[in-house]
Amino acid sequence: MELKGKVAVVTGGTRGVGAGIARALAGAGAQVVACARRAPEVPLDGVEFAPLDVRDPAAVRAFFTALPRLDVLVNNAGGGPYRLLADADAERHARVVELNLLAPLTVSLAAYEHLRRSTGSVVMIGSVSGSRPSPGSAAYGAAKAGLENLARSMAVEWAPDIRVNTLVVGMVRTELAHLHYGGADGVAAVASTVPLGRLAEPSDIGAAAVFLASDAAAYITGSSLLVHGGGERPLFLDAATANKET
Template sequence: MVEGRDRVAVVTGGTRGIGAAIVRHLLGQGYRVATCGRSAPEAPIAADGREADFDACDIRDAEAVGRWIAAVAARHGRIDLVVNNAGGSPPADAATASPRFSERILHLNLLAPLHVSQAALPHLRAVGGSIVNIASVSAVRPSPGTAVYGAAKAGLVSLTTSLAQEWGPQVRVNAIIVGLIETETAEMTYGTGQAQQRIAASLPLRRMGRGEDVAEAVAFLASPAAAYISGARLEVHGGGERPLFLEIVKENAGAVG
């Protein structure tokens, strides 16, 4: 088995939030990690006295992605793991979202992971590596207000299963369905601290997820323990969101008749 210090991971969008947690966790496991973004972080992403490489790269640009992956492979001699983490979307009314907006969301959340995976494929095949795509609960339930994002993430889940079929046995490809996660921008997504507490209380595990929860799942899927797992979607969502109708029923109990 390859020693931890000899494994190389590529993580897109690894400078903040879930991505930074994944980078730090992989560094702690002995990986050499390369990440990217459109602008450098204020401080290097580090763990256990080791730092991740950072390169500026717009992953929506397939040619730029090719140059970045080639540079990482030249620098480190191999690529064992690709984590397609970069993504997201601001809220947008589906009725009025501009074509340019929708295209950019699709490029970031669906096409960019494909570009990165294609560029890294020869290196992954050479070492029997794996790809982990970071998807979302928006892929598997309605996503009002971020409809194009949900559609893109659903496409990413479908892409995962197709690539697992096409690229096996040399390369395993899996997806993580990420639930409601606390990050440094949680207030922008979930509202006030009180609102976040109510959301956490509504989940079966009585808390929102953390970046480390997703990072642990990534490390598992990349490990020998997952050697026979490919084309899978691992749900990291604390048991899932409680259906709204149950709350309505509870609030109106006894009102019938």
């Protein structure tokens, strides 16, 4: 799964999952550019930083026009705050959809000609929130569901020149994990609900992205790869009384 000689762009690639992906692509031999609004707080060896707000279509088009070549695009930029639907107006929720769905479309269209010439690959970073109820992040979940569907349609329209796949990511231990799950005890409690017994590390997501971007996945397009440690243990298994010792 080598990417030697390839040029890769990772949006939102300066921290968390994006940084893990950027490091993994660079480790596989790619020349990597990480785009974000702010420079990385921790240096990313072998990764070039380029300032870019993916919600600015004109800036996105200018950035990709200036690139001499592109082989791999990872649409990772995204996220959203915890916000119940009734606690904000539609315009505020729409900003979450803009970042997580419309921005990847804008970026992909801007990168299209480069990727077509190089017979390249797009990797969308989806979420398990796109396929389950997501109270407190409903707009984010809806956007991620749309992103996965967009990737499937894009894969058909852009074949055979460009492969497009989605990594459906579960819970990840990043530098911001405590904001979602609490301290060490909270992280451990959440990790216990995952069949593999831990949260993902950014490097786990990076390794999966390298696979989809590489020739090892040459016959894979329009697919969604679950990277979630087995998902979540169904609650009914704990609630069921059959076969329990009394």
